[in-house]
Amino acid sequence: MSTPTRTPAGAPSSVGGPGGRIGDDAQRPDGVLKVRGEFAYASDLWMDDMLWGVTLRSPHPYARIRSVDVGPALAVPGVHAVLTSDDVPGEKVYGLELADQPVLALDVVRYQGEPVALVAADHPDTARRAAARIVVDYDVWEPVTDARAALGHPTWNQVHDAPAAVTELSRESAHLHPHGNLVRHLKVRKGDPEPTADVVVVGEYEVGMQDQAFLGPESGLAVPGEDGGVDLYVATQWLHVDQRQICSALAMPPEKVRLTLAGVGGAFGGREDLSMHVHACLLALHTGKPVKMSYNREESFFGHVHRHPATMRYEHGATRDGDLVYVKAEIFLDGGAYASSTPAVVGNAGTMGLGPYVVPNVHVDCYGAYTNNPPCGAMRGFGSVQTAFAYEAQMDALAAELGMDPVELRCRNAMELGSETPTGQVVDSPAPVAELLRRLVAMPLPPEPATGDDVDLRHMPGGVSNTTHGEGVRRGVGYAVAYKNVAFSEGFDDYSTARVRLEVVGGEAVATVHTAAAEVGQGLVTVEQQIARTELGVDAVVVHPKDTAVGSAGSSSASRQTYVTGGAVKAACEAVRGRVLERARGLVGRPAGDLRLDGGKVVSDLEGVALPLADVLGDDAVEETVEWRHRPTQALDPDTGQGFAHVQYAFSAHRAVVDVDTELGLVKVVEMACTQDVGKAINPQAVVGQIQGGTAQGLGLAVMEEILVRDGRVQNPSFTDYLIPTVLDMPPMRIEVLEYADPHAPYGLRGVGEAPNISSGPAVLAAIRQATGLPLRRVPVRPEHLTGT
Amino acid sequence: MEFLQPATWEEALEARAASRDAVPIAGGTDVMVGINFGRLRPALLLDLTRVPELQQWGTDDGAVRLGAGVPYARVITELGDRLPGLAMAARTIGSPQIRNRGTVGGNLATASPAGDAHPALLAAGAEVEVASVRGTRRIPVADFYRGVKRSALADDELVAAVRIPPRTGPQQYSKIGTRNAMVIAVAAFGLALHPDRRAVGTGIGSAAPTPRRAPAAEEFLAGELDGLWESRAELPPATAARFGELVAGAAAPIDDVRGTARYRVHALSVMARRTLTWAWADYRKGDPACA
Numbered sequence A: 001m002s003t004p005t006r007t008p009a010g011a012p013s014s015v016g017g018p019g020g021r022i023g024d025d026a027q028r029p030d031g032v033l034k035v036r037g038e039f040a041y042a043s044d045l046w047m048d049d050m051l052w053g054v055t056l057r058s059p060h061p062y063a064r065i066r067s068v069d070v071g072p073a074l075a076v077p078g079v080h081a082v083l084t085s086d087d088v089p090g091e092k093v094y095g096l097e098l099a100d101q102p103v104l105a106l107d108v109v110r111y112q113g114e115p116v117a118l119v120a121a122d123h124p125d126t127a128r129r130a131a132a133r134i135v136v137d138y139d140v141w142e143p144v145t146d147a148r149a150a151l152g153h154p155t156w157n158q159v160h161d162a163p164a165a166v167t168e169l170s171r172e173s174a175h176l177h178p179h180g181n182l183v184r185h186l187k188v189r190k191g192d193p194e195p196t197a198d199v200v201v202v203g204e205y206e207v208g209m210q211d212q213a214f215l216g217p218e219s220g221l222a223v224p225g226e227d228g229g230v231d232l233y234v235a236t237q238w239l240h241v242d243q244r245q246i247c248s249a250l251a252m253p254p255e256k257v258r259l260t261l262a263g264v265g266g267a268f269g270g271r272e273d274l275s276m277h278v279h280a281c282l283l284a285l286h287t288g289k290p291v292k293m294s295y296n297r298e299e300s301f302f303g304h305v306h307r308h309p310a311t312m313r314y315e316h317g318a319t320r321d322g323d324l325v326y327v328k329a330e331i332f333l334d335g336g337a338y339a340s341s342t343p344a345v346v347g348n349a350g351t352m353g354l355g356p357y358v359v360p361n362v363h364v365d366c367y368g369a370y371t372n373n374p375p376c377g378a379m380r381g382f383g384s385v386q387t388a389f390a391y392e393a394q395m396d397a398l399a400a401e402l403g404m405d406p407v408e409l410r411c412r413n414a415m416e417l418g419s420e421t422p423t424g425q426v427v428d429s430p431a432p433v434a435e436l437l438r439r440l441v442a443m444p445l446p447p448e449p450a451t452g453d454d455v456d457l458r459h460m461p462g463g464v465s466n467t468t469h470g471e472g473v474r475r476g477v478g479y480a481v482a483y484k485n486v487a488f489s490e491g492f493d494d495y496s497t498a499r500v501r502l503e504v505v506g507g508e509a510v511a512t513v514h515t516a517a518a519e520v521g522q523g524l525v526t527v528e529q530q531i532a533r534t535e536l537g538v539d540a541v542v543v544h545p546k547d548t549a550v551g552s553a554g555s556s557s558a559s560r561q562t563y564v565t566g567g568a569v570k571a572a573c574e575a576v577r578g579r580v581l582e583r584a585r586g587l588v589g590r591p592a593g594d595l596r597l598d599g600g601k602v603v604s605d606l607e608g609v610a611l612p613l614a615d616v617l618g619d620d621a622v623e624e625t626v627e628w629r630h631r632p633t634q635a636l637d638p639d640t641g642q643g644f645a646h647v648q649y650a651f652s653a654h655r656a657v658v659d660v661d662t663e664l665g666l667v668k669v670v671e672m673a674c675t676q677d678v679g680k681a682i683n684p685q686a687v688v689g690q691i692q693g694g695t696a697q698g699l700g701l702a703v704m705e706e707i708l709v710r711d712g713r714v715q716n717p718s719f720t721d722y723l724i725p726t727v728l729d730m731p732p733m734r735i736e737v738l739e740y741a742d743p744h745a746p747y748g749l750r751g752v753g754e755a756p757n758i759s760s761g762p763a764v765l766a767a768i769r770q771a772t773g774l775p776l777r778r779v780p781v782r783p784e785h786l787t788g789t
Numbered sequence B: 001m002e003f004l005q006p007a008t009w010e011e012a013l014e015a016r017a018a019s020r021d022a023v024p025i026a027g028g029t030d031v032m033v034g035i036n037f038g039r040l041r042p043a044l045l046l047d048l049t050r051v052p053e054l055q056q057w058g059t060d061d062g063a064v065r066l067g068a069g070v071p072y073a074r075v076i077t078e079l080g081d082r083l084p085g086l087a088m089a090a091r092t093i094g095s096p097q098i099r100n101r102g103t104v105g106g107n108l109a110t111a112s113p114a115g116d117a118h119p120a121l122l123a124a125g126a127e128v129e130v131a132s133v134r135g136t137r138r139i140p141v142a143d144f145y146r147g148v149k150r151s152a153l154a155d156d157e158l159v160a161a162v163r164i165p166p167r168t169g170p171q172q173y174s175k176i177g178t179r180n181a182m183v184i185a186v187a188a189f190g191l192a193l194h195p196d197r198r199a200v201g202t203g204i205g206s207a208a209p210t211p212r213r214a215p216a217a218e219e220f221l222a223g224e225l226d227g228l229w230e231s232r233a234e235l236p237p238a239t240a241a242r243f244g245e246l247v248a249g250a251a252a253p254i255d256d257v258r259g260t261a262r263y264r265v266h267a268l269s270v271m272a273r274r275t276l277t278w279a280w281a282d283y284r285k286g287d288p289a290c291a
């Protein structure tokens, strides 16, 4: 593993100092516990008198419920409650963007695994056995399982301005929701509606359904409060959006529904929607006892949304010299049974679906559909992952058609500072797309592996399964580049709240940072500490447990928390510092402008004043709460999709080197190289970790990760057959981290987490195509695709 | 759920006879998955890990007698020279944790068509030694598999050991998975050359309702090797290719989430051809055991 280099070099990027400040590889406060297996995850929550809640789920992807008989379950000794939708006191449907998903099934179930009833019992096994005794009488319907068919688009539209072509199926049961099967249709129109070009390439692409595959399953503990409310300890990504939805279902005000973040074992978007939240609260309020719910691995596959499968048709037109003239694209995203975050995913796929290139004439239609497949919603990369497979394959196909080097074609059309995006937004911070690619090209290539008698099977396609000693193996190298919006877009009021306190405890200055921002493993708690240390000049920073006692921090998604909650913590620290220095000015009789905080003291460089904070604060604590917003974005024009919709872009590029056993269709990714501009690496080690993890997740989608759904039913809900990369699949990486500051962002930073997840997979695909000469229109690539079997 | 932990083989057999729906547990790498997924709710778990005989291997009657409870990790480190095919198969199984716990006995009793020990045992010509309070019997491994996850084991019997002739020539094992480690076989192939008997052994995994041999391929190759055993001359590429086709022809695979039937057939032909090529190259180099 190479150490990251940060460029441009110049000024030292680290402020330095004990404990770790901005730019340092600060140690995670939760790191040692996690490595030693001592960290308490949500599934470890425990109270002595607690009950266990379980969920009865629909076995059918689409059915009407004629009746539910809970009697047999209630009769099981040890059972304390059995609840159905009748027991939901408030709104019976919920949702992130559109309230269309029943807390518990109403009259119709729309996907396999939809929750129908709940049981609380004194033992999880008792609860499970009781749930199995609930009698549900289903009238089973034929599921709608194809997104294009659901929208009445069985064949590709001829890319016209013809939203009227979205006619829906006529069969009555084929209307999944009263408002039809269309969740959102985004149109992007720019430039000449009838462009022509010297060279045209057309391609159709398909991306399978990826799972977040977080390791800590959905878990939480609901404790009934003495005030008639409830306290919920839960693993989630956004406490306040959960709280809003729980309040609505329970018909309770926010003061009565208090949430605290429990240990989160990964999220990747899969915890943006509710899972067991309302269910556990309902059971706790009903029984008057604490109720724990914890999904097992199989249930987890049904308990959260997945990445939208996509079918896409792209047409790229270019001049003979390789300048893009136009791109037309049709993108269909299968949102499954309920809306979840499909509208926003459509927004991303539609606005950024052409990649980080300058395209003068644009015609994009992006659709999100309801079907009876598993609900799909947020996952790292959020709509950009799917389209990147298509647009990068198109760029390679275009380069081949033009006889041009694929990297050169990309650099020639690359966005840069000042470029206009397909949605008419001017890129107003550095966009080093071409540099990212050129740096990859300049990196040395890994050596060819030893074959024959000297073979080390671990380096061969197939690994120690001993399928080749070099026979049939061909190497390919592929490049891809991606961009991704950071934070919430399209006019969303995107803010975070931070409460910061500075006080002297036992003679030492201690800062406390209180936000509701979910630590999901990404290291936000470390970043909060680094910012407080830097801004307040103290070593000891306590991160308060994440809860709803402070205002919303927004979601731990969209690569946004270091930017937005980081911005809020910075602003709150500045407010605290202002007040402390104001006090100090009174004591030293100097203008505050010359004073700063450092080493637990108030310091003046001019006169060398060094006043211990104990003298300034005494027994007082200085506390400030700040709600901080990034600059506002705008909604897109509904007819043209034009507008200042995104606050910031993140850019990354990958080079993949793969060896393919062309005869057996097995793939060994030999090396992944990544270049990414992060504006400012607040914690360089954590940045590299994000790049490695994102790369692995993208690689997984490229070559193995897929939830297989047939007739609306999941075929592989376990890690036995939902495969994620192992150490023999994920190769060593070369990583170069660039730091071109974004002048609009705190410290100039850019969100990091998603971009590398987007460019990684397409680079792997490009490399496999180069090794095999096959077009490979579908991911994940299977041995069958590579061998024509 | 009751839990019994017999300390002797006799106690184990008696417990087995007394409670026919008891579930024996060795490494637990199949049993615990079944319990965790709610597919198994045993009234009684019969833990065999304290029975000393099951944890040992020795030689008996010219064969390696491998106790049913010897984990894969020990097969790899202790028996790689004598049982190279089984050791290679063991190396492909799961992860280090699984290889530390999982046993050949458990693999046999599960009798999954995808179990990795089977093709190697078939190719080597192993026998399964099963026992009950009624006595002990030996079953040629090819007769042991009776259907998808069904074996010849009676409901009062336990697997005592598997008896495997030590190699007399090169052996190979090859397995396809859609990931480079820790993967269930999409198709697998075991090959053993037996120069002492002028014979060829094969085993096919994950490509039929049970693990099975490829008899036509074995016969064909034995015929082609007639004379070559002595001369150690090069094997004509067409022979290896034909061998591959015949192995593939012995399979009866299905389409499932792990792969298509067509791919399995194709992959078997390639694995059979390649493993034969490697094995014959070793033999020509004067593979020490058959010098």
Ligand SMILES: Cc1cc2nc3c(=O)[nH]c(=O)nc-3n(C[C@H](O)[C@H](O)[C@H](O)COP(=O)(O)OP(=O)(O)OC[C@H]3O[C@@H](n4cnc5c(N)ncnc54)[C@H](O)[C@@H]3O)c2cc1C
Residues within 6 Å of the ligand: B023, B024, B025, B026, B027, B028, B029, B030, B031, B032, B033, B048, B068, B069, B092, B093, B094, B095, B098, B101, B102, B103, B104, B105, B106, B107, B108, B109, B110, B114, B115, B116, B117, B157, B158, B159, B160, B182, B183, B184, B185
């Ligand atoms: C993560 C993971 C990866 C895996 N990867 C592979 C793989 O790559 N290849 C592969 O082939 N398998 C794999 N397996 C399956 C499993 O590890 C093997 O089948 C293993 O050989 C089972 O052995 P065990 O000792 O753990 O059996 P157990 O789970 O203890 O028992 C398995 C079965 O055998 C019965 N049994 C055990 N011992 C006896 C006995 N002496 N007499 C009678 N019945 C007995 C049990 O009742 C049960 O039915 C994997 C499992 C896991 C969890």
